[in-house]
Amino acid sequence: MLRYFFIALGLFLVGLLAVAGFRGQKSGKPPIEIFPDMDHQPKVKAQVPSEFFADERGNRLPVPGTVPIGYEAPVSKENPFPDEGKYRMVRYSTGTDYLNTGRFGDRWGTGIPLPVTAELMQRGQERYTIFCGVCHGASGGGNGVAGQYGLVAIANFHQDRLREMADGEIYNTIVMGKNTMLGYGSKIPVDDRWAIVAYVRALQAAQTATINDVPPAERAALETPPTQP
Template sequence: MRGFLLIFVLASIVIVAICGFRGEHSPRTPWEIFPDMVRQQKVRAQSPIDFFGDGRGPRLPIANTIPIGYEMPKPQLKTLPGVPPTANAPRPEPASNRIGFSVGTDYYNTGKMGNNWGTGIPVPVTEQLMQRGQQRFNINCSVCHGLTAAGNGVAKLYGLNTVATLQDERIRKMADGEIFNTITNGKNTMMSYGGNVPVADRWAIISYLRALQRSQNAAAADVPPEELAKLDKAEAKPPEAKPGASPEAQKK
């Protein structure tokens, strides 16, 4: 027992002598198994660093790059003071065209009308908007949801079986504002796209999605009468007879 106590005391003295008392100040860097983050190489505010050639720590943004969550502002049109804009002169762009990501609390930026999800596209639905929506949908959404929004994207081939089909009756009846919120903040296994897809593109995607849902669940009554007549005429037309092969071709 005495031997154990003697060894314990000696070991304690050695440990204290090597490590020092807790709280003791020393100008020397302490021994560290893993380097402390305080002393790791990193850029400090307003401090030099030898990592860059010019020795400056703070850096300017790289040319022609956009940080995630921001969009480069479009050039604003200036009018001379005292000169009223003419009918043919270009006018300044509205704020909704200049602000790329959600910054407001209105329906356009949140999808909410008061405490409820709103319904309706808050921008003019034009051919250009639909084309933009198709492009953005194919880039951001079709990987999981498929090109027809049926939930059969390429991600399903790699084991992601929880992808929802956007052709489901529940989602077809879902408010536009709730879909906007899902794109912005994500839901369940779907990640948030609020930092990747600008507000205007989210509404373009929703517009195109509504067209996809309509196309995959359309009825004959949805077709304009003149177009329906063309379809009926095409179906009633007998197939054209194709000329048979010549005897020489049959021999070959």
């Protein structure tokens, strides 16, 4: 019984292929689209006029205040559109040294190759929140919001393996990604990557700190139990 069914199915498929495809002739008709997805959409193609704009030019000039990739501009509330010429160049890696690769020869190095200042840490916190927190969570526990949307096995920074990992390897993970984490090298300039590494280190230290890590002058405040309002 089952055999006849498969023979019938096979004949049907051969018939279907014979009718529907491989007819050996070219056709100018659009193909039958079962799932058109986003094949047809209004869009501007390069070097092609567009009726959407009054001057009918498809290619547009950058809007005022556009900052070229590889630069950043000091933007403030008073001056939301920075003047041309005031852009500061930011580094995207090209070199083969530790600053650019996180490596010394064929080994990962450790150490932040920029002065670790309060500004660098704040920058690191800000960039971490923008680029990493969605997955790794605000405190690095691997519990960011992306987990609720189905991303599994997001690394928790508070495991010994990652606590002991060299700074250079974390830097490289930011640039190249790791397994299911994509690389952010094209989005995050060199100095910001190191700022993020420094901040990840601070998040890790914050989970294992003891009272001895607090400057003596400030210990008393922490040791006094908080009073109930």
